[in-house]
Amino acid sequence: MAPAFDTQPVTAPRLRVGRWRAAGLLAVLIAYLAATAYVAHTDLGLQSLVLVAAVFGILAISLDLVAGMLGLYSLGQGGFFGIGAYATTILANDYGWNVFGLLALVLAATGLIGMAVGAMSLRVSGLYFAITTFIFTLVLTVLATDMVTVTGGLQGLLGPAFPDFPTSLEWLGTPLVWCIMLALLACLCLVWNIRHSPLYPILLSIRDAEPFAEAAGARTAAIKVGVFGVSAAMAGGAGWLFSFLGVVSPSQFDWSVSLNVLVMVLIGGINTSVGPVVGAMFVSMFPNVVNINPWLQEIVYGALSILAITLLPDGVVGIARRALARRAGEIAPVADAASAEALPAAPTVASAASPKDSEIIVECRSIEFGYGLGPKVLRNVDLAVRRGHIHGLIGPNGSGKSTLANVISGRLTPHAGEVLLKGTRVDGMPASSRSRLGLRRTFQAAQLVKELTPTQNVMVGLFDRVPRIVGRAPLWPMLASGRRDLAAMQRRASEALGLVGAGDWTSRQVADVPHGIEQLTQLASVCVAGPDIIVLDEPATGLSAKEVRHLAAILANLKTQGVTMIIIEHQTRFLFPLCDRVTVLNAGEVILTGSADEVRADPVVRQVYLGE
Amino acid sequence: MLQFVLSGVAIGSIYGLIGMALAISFYVTRIINFAQGQLMMVTVMVTAELASSGYPVWLAALAGLACSCIVGILSYVIAVRPILLSNRFSFGWLVSTLGFAVIVENAAAYIWGPTSQAFPPILNGISLPIGGAVLTAQQLLAIVTAAVLAAGFEIVRRYTLFGKLGMATAADPEMASAIGANTAIVAIVAFAVSAVYAGIAGLLIGPSTFANPYLGDTFGTYGFIAMMIGGGTERPIAAMFGGLLLGVCAEGANALINSQASDWFPFIVLVLILIVSPKGLFSTSNPLFRPRRAAVTRG
Numbered sequence: 015m016a017p018a019f020d021t022q023p024v025t026a027p028r029l030r031v032g033r034w035r036a037a038g039l040l041a042v043l044i045a046y047l048a049a050t051a052y053v054a055h056t057d058l059g060l061q062s063l064v065l066v067a068a069v070f071g072i073l074a075i076s077l078d079l080v081a082g083m084l085g086l087y088s089l090g091q092g093g094f095f096g097i098g099a100y101a102t103t104i105l106a107n108d109y110g111w112n113v114f115g116l117l118a119l120v121l122a123a124t125g126l127i128g129m130a131v132g133a134m135s136l137r138v139s140g141l142y143f144a145i146t147t148f149i150f151t152l153v154l155t156v157l158a159t160d161m162v163t164v165t166g167g168l169q170g171l172l173g174p175a176f177p178d179f180p181t182s183l184e185w186l187g188t189p190l191v192w193c194i195m196l197a198l199l200a201c202l203c204l205v206w207n208i209r210h211s212p213l214y215p216i217l218l219s220i221r222d223a224e225p226f227a228e229a230a231g232a233r234t235a236a237i238k239v240g241v242f243g244v245s246a247a248m249a250g251g252a253g254w255l256f257s258f259l260g261v262v263s264p265s266q267f268d269w270s271v272s273l274n275v276l277v278m279v280l281i282g283g284i285n286t287s288v289g290p291v292v293g294a295m296f297v298s299m300f301p302n303v304v305n306i307n308p309w310l311q312e313i314v315y316g317a318l319s320i321l322a323i324t325l326l327p328d329g330v331v332g333i334a335r336r337a338l339a340r341r342a343g344e345i346a347p348v349a350d351a352a353s354a355e356a357l358p359a360a361p362t363v364a365s366a367a368s369p370k371d372s373e374i375i376v377e378c379r380s381i382e383f384g385y386g387l388g389p390k391v392l393r394n395v396d397l398a399v400r401r402g403h404i405h406g407l408i409g410p411n412g413s414g415k416s417t418l419a420n421v422i423s424g425r426l427t428p429h430a431g432e433v434l435l436k437g438t439r440v441d442g443m444p445a446s447s448r449s450r451l452g453l454r455r456t457f458q459a460a461q462l463v464k465e466l467t468p469t470q471n472v473m474v475g476l477f478d479r480v481p482r483i484v485g486r487a488p489l490w491p492m493l494a495s496g497r498r499d500l501a502a503m504q505r506r507a508s509e510a511l512g513l514v515g516a517g518d519w520t521s522r523q524v525a526d527v528p529h530g531i532e533q534l535t536q537l538a539s540v541c542v543a544g545p546d547i548i549v550l551d552e553p554a555t556g557l558s559a560k561e562v563r564h565l566a567a568i569l570a571n572l573k574t575q576g577v578t579m580i581i582i583e584h585q586t587r588f589l590f591p592l593c594d595r596v597t598v599l600n601a602g603e604v605i606l607t608g609s610a611d612e613v614r615a616d617p618v619v620r621q622v623y624l625g626e
Numbered sequence: 627m628l629q630f631v632l633s634g635v636a637i638g639s640i641y642g643l644i645g646m647a648l649a650i651s652f653y654v655t656r657i658i659n660f661a662q663g664q665l666m667m668v669t670v671m672v673t674a675e676l677a678s679s680g681y682p683v684w685l686a687a688l689a690g691l692a693c694s695c696i697v698g699i700l701s702y703v704i705a706v707r708p709i710l711l712s713n714r715f716s717f718g719w720l721v722s723t724l725g726f727a728v729i730v731e732n733a734a735a736y737i738w739g740p741t742s743q744a745f746p747p748i749l750n751g752i753s754l755p756i757g758g759a760v761l762t763a764q765q766l767l768a769i770v771t772a773a774v775l776a777a778g779f780e781i782v783r784r785y786t787l788f789g790k791l792g793m794a795t796a797a798d799p800e801m802a803s804a805i806g807a808n809t810a811i812v813a814i815v816a817f818a819v820s821a822v823y824a825g826i827a828g829l830l831i832g833p834s835t836f837a838n839p840y841l842g843d844t845f846g847t848y849g850f851i852a853m854m855i856g857g858g859t860e861r862p863i864a865a866m867f868g869g870l871l872l873g874v875c876a877e878g879a880n881a882l883i884n885s886q887a888s889d890w891f892p893f894i895v896l897v898l899i900l901i902v903s904p905k906g907l908f909s910t911s912n913p914l915f916r917p918r919r920a921a922v923t924r925g
Contacts, residue, residue, distance in 0.1 A: 153897055273660075320726060
């Protein structure tokens with residue numbers, strides 16, 4: 015398949031655009047600092063309005079970090095916020111601790127508590143995560159109300175005073191304004207950096223397609239707990255800031271605060287960089303702007319939040335972004351409408367010589383598996399795949415093929431038996447560790463992030479090939495190594511897409527590409543990591559005849575590079591010419607393993623599977 | 627000992643009713659209606675208002691329940707259905723039902739003012755000695771009503787076509803509508819029923835708490851705890867068990883620790899239970915207690 019391997023035109027680094035963008039960012043930064051200076055010199059009323067909005071902005075960013083990027087709707091932000099504020103107030107007022115020392119303490123403590131709460135509530139997913147964190151906040155509010163001697167009960171406590179500037183810096187104005195506004199800026203930067211790092215597609219894939227992220231080597235549970243810890247620390251830091259703004263009392267941290275923060279994020283626009291801050295400004299300034307009877311005001315607020323959720327599910331920033339995209343779309347009409355049909359012509363299948371007696375690279379020994387208390391789905395299954403072979407796995411629906419693939423790749427743990435990869439026993443290992451041994455897989459129903467481009471999805475496949483993605487993500491675009499690695503990852507991802515013949519689709523959202531391209535994107539995300547072993551679960555499902563021929567060519571080519579493949583497939587006309595060995599499963603048992611010809615000739619196989 | 631168990635069961639059956647109300651609407655729509663406590667409050671306020679303007683108590687109570695019902699259906703139509711229809715946003719209901727609760731609560735405060743008003747006594751005067759303890763007829767009425775409503779719900783759910791329709795809608799709304807169920811009607815009925823359950827809880831507790839627009843907050847929270855302790859998210863009747871447990875814990879804490887302990891003790895119980903069994907004590911996933919029906923996990 016020579017033509018496809020010619021280097022695809024690599025997107026040239028758009029230096030000029032980058033420079034314009036840097037200038038724009040610098041201008042925004044200067045404007046931000048100028049506004050801060052203005053607020054630092056203005057009257058107290060406006061100051062407190064802005065500062066409260068900014069503190070809630072940080073809180074909203076902390077929620078968006080977990081809700082927007084990981085899909086974890088935490089209602090615990092109010093609780094972490096309260097821990098930060100109470101710890102600061104009590105330790106500074108009663109024990110005279112240094113407030114900056116307290117900041118470090120608060121960040122560490124809320125981060126750790128967040129990780130503990132996260133680890134506990136992640137046993138249950140989705141709604142239960144929201145409920146557990148909700149209860150966390152509820153319990154803290156009750157404690158703050160009832161431990162009157164420590165917390166002052168419902169009356170609350172007067173927060174500590176923020177230290178003054180040294181005389182040489184007094185011209186800057188109110189120090190607290192600078193502190194809060196710089197903290198907000200730091201949080202905005204943190205999230206913006208993550209959003210522009212390769213961690214971003216990985217986080218979204220954990221949110222939308224967790225098996226995909228796991229198969230790419232991401233320890234999804236650890237990442238979730240870690241990010242939740244960061245989010246909790248951010249909320250705790252917001253509490254630290256809040257304690258300087260006046261009285262700290264239970265009603266400022268109860269569950270309705272957690273929900274209000276969610277309202278802020280949703281109104282502003284979930285999973286956007288500035289949306290949460292826009293929402294926080296709106297919600298926290300609302301009572302000051304709409305100055306009517308307090309009950310009527312609450313009624314209007316309730317009505318507005320319902321309207322915002324039902325009418326603007328993407329939030330203000332989401333709407334704005336869509337409007338901008340539409341305008342951009344009008345200027346540059348869709349270029350690849352014509353090329354949509356054109357897959358590169360499939361080269362003829364090269365009959366690659368397969369190594370006859372190479373060593374066994376994947377081995378299953380007497381695997382037993384069943385779902386729940388139901389009947390056994392796999393019974394005493396033995397499978398041995400030699401290095402460099404393409405091993406077919408066929409059988410009627412429900413015969414256990416996908417289950418076996420899941421056992422090999424680590425999605426499922428067998429009840430009995432052993433799985434060996436390259437001689438290492440792996441049946442106790444999570445999927446992410448098997449990826450490090452060079453095993454990758456695709457899924458029958460493509461597991462991809464719909465709102466990202468195929469390129470970004472393929473970058474997920476590079477997760478364990480690039481060092482320290484998670485550690486570097488908070489500073490990514492500021493690091494030279496980060497920019498270099500990101501460019502390299504993007505190049506490799508679009509090359510991989512080009513190699514599988516999806517090079518024309520790199521910049522569309524996956525939601526907008528046809529099914530065949532989704533399948534090819536999956537394949538590219540696997541190939542890009544250069545694995546030794548690939549498990550393909552029905553790769554040809556839903557492809558057109560032409561696409562199937564193309565796929566066969568890609569797989570044959572991978573084989574010439576020495577990649578071992580286990581392919582589950584129903585289309586024997588596609589599968590058999592590729593295979594060195596074929597294993598036939600029926601009702602959870604291996605009927606036969608042999609060459610394609612032997613399998614085709616076997617009377618039992620003809621009866622149970624080929625239907626004769 | 628007997629005294630706090632009995633009064634715990636009495637208050638617990640109120641919590642259980644609200645928990646069941648939450649669980650019934652959750653059961654069909656998979657959302658938690660944060661306005662549930664406010665639905666209870668609507669019944670209490672309307673009943674108090676009508677009774678004080680001279681209508682007979684039974685009529686006032688019926689009108690109160692009808693109002694709750696209407697508000698409950700409104701909460702579905704306004705705050706839940708649009709969210710579930712757009713479906714793009716699976717957690718928007720957290721915000722919209724809370725927004726609805728804020729509207730109802732503050733509208734009540736605007737109409738009736740934030741202070742408590744008299745509520746007609748229903749059976750408060752009579753008291754019955756049981757063993758060494760005393761139970762008012764009001765408390766006994768609460769226990770009996772809760773038992774009847776809980777059992778009634780379970781019978782309807784299991785043995786009538788409509789109950790099975792609810793189960794089908796709960797399991798898979800698309801499939802249910804494919805076989806001809808009108809899932810919107812099922813959901814509306816569920817919200818109406820849940821509003822009635824909450825309203826009845828309000829009628830039963832009204833004589834002791836009086837009518838206050840902020841009643842919904844406290845009782846909504848306790849109902850929520852009842853549902854979570856019990857595991858009402860899987861089987862609504864489990865919320866009733868959770869409520870009884872909660873009531874006994876709260877009264878027991880008051881009797882055995884100190885008179886303020888009911889403010890925090892139930893929360894400790896809640897946390898402990900959720901650590902052991904995140905989906906509730908009487909749920910199918912509780913490692914300590916598994917109902918006989920084997921859980922069929924999907925692949």
